[in-house]
Amino acid sequence: MSGGIDSSVAAILLQEAGYEVEGVYMKLHERDGYHESNFAKVEHIASKMGIKAHFLDLSEEFKKEVYDYFVSSYKQGLTPNPCIACNKNIKFGKMFEFAKSVGADLVATGHYVKCDGVSIYEADDKSKDQSYFLAQIDRAVLPNILFPLGEWVKEDVKEYAKRYDFLSLISSSAESLEICFVENTYLEVLAKHMDVDVSGVAVDSSGKAVGTHKGYMHYTVGKRRGFFVNGAHDPHFVLDIKPELNQIVVGKKEELEVKTIEIKDISFIADIEDEFECNVKVRYRTRSVPATVSIKDDHAKIVFKESVFGVARGQIAALYDDEKLLGGGVIV
Structure with missing residues (x-):
């Protein structure tokens, strides 16, 4: 339980279906005030439901498996996906192990995805489907996971939450951050560990210098702004990143x-x-x-x-x- 609407409604649905439910809040990073506020919401909801709420500090494991991987990937000119790493190693890894240690038979989350105990399927709400983020989890966990929101549409979840007064504080809250440890931009995170503003040369696909950039970590493949190409009349896009040379490769869309x-x-x-x-x-x-x-x-x-x-x-x-x-x- 994150303190948000999806995991809270998922817990309620399970309880109403007859499951004995306990909530787990995972501390994954060190943002000031973030966890105190969210866990207070979890404790409030849990008390109204009459269930236990666990506070699980996985910040050390998260730093190693997700945060450090995120920073290292950008340094290497790669585009990481921290949510997939988190689901694989933390939510359906370390948190799954914790659930087993307290005697739980099943683990449920508020993901919009379906699972029949053997396979994972896209959610009914295609605009919210999160199956992509589960592409690398261990198949051994499938018989023991539940996704109560797999057949729900987000707007119906919000309406359902309005039935419960104790969810009023979160029923109209904003969507959670796409990457939980990135408050504004990923560059702010990277700048804590390295200089992201080392300008360099933009080259074409043949290696010829055609312009300049403001630091290769500012770019991902497909980006079309933030660099300069000499005499360009057509839009140019980032085709590749060469961190060892502090270069970005740029070209036209067809490239x-x-x-x-x-x-x-x-x-x-x-x-x-x-x-x-x-x-x-x-x-x-x-x-x-x-x-x-x-x-x-x-x-x-x-x-x-x-x-x-x-x-x-x-x-x-x-x-x-x-x-x-x-x-x-x-x-x-």
Whole structure:
């Protein structure tokens, strides 16, 4: 339970369905006042529900598995996905272990996703679906997880919360931060650890210098602003990042087009063949694209049946069979 509306309603739905419920609040980072405020909400809701609320400090594990990975990835010119790392290692890793240690049979969260104990599926509310963020969790946890909001629409969740006076403080609250430890921009986080404003050269795909940039960590693949290209009349986009040279590679939109990618560190939550057809999402909030996947060891080659644009190294490619999540890997 985060103190937000989704996890609170999920807890209520489970209790009303006859489950014996206990809440767990995870402290994941050290933002001043953040946890005190949120855990106070959790304790208030838990007391009204008549359930126990645990305060679980996983900040040390989170720093190692998520925060440090986030900072290191940008330093290497990669585009990380900290939420996927958190779900894999923290929420359905360390928190799952904690739940087992206190005798819980099942773990539930407020994710908008469906699970039948064997497989994970997209939520009914496609605008809120979070299955992409579960692409690398351990399939061994599937028989023991529940997602009460998988068949709900967000607006209905908000309306449902209005039935309970003790949820009035959060029923109209703003959506939670996309990345919980980023208050404003990711650059503010990175600037605590390194100089993000080391200007450098922008080059074209042949390596020719064509302009300047204000520091390579300001950019991700597909970005089209914040750098200068000499004499450019057409929009230019970031095609790649070369941290070892402090360079960004820029070009026109058609140069972002990709038909083949490779992924590593593959994790599957479904049985698959060495070669198979599926749909692939190369980032959250994009539609999936049909492709052929060929696996060799812990790497895979993905050949798309239509072009995709703006593929960033370090992001996760999530693989689907219609609405069923198959797994995913890190784009290289």
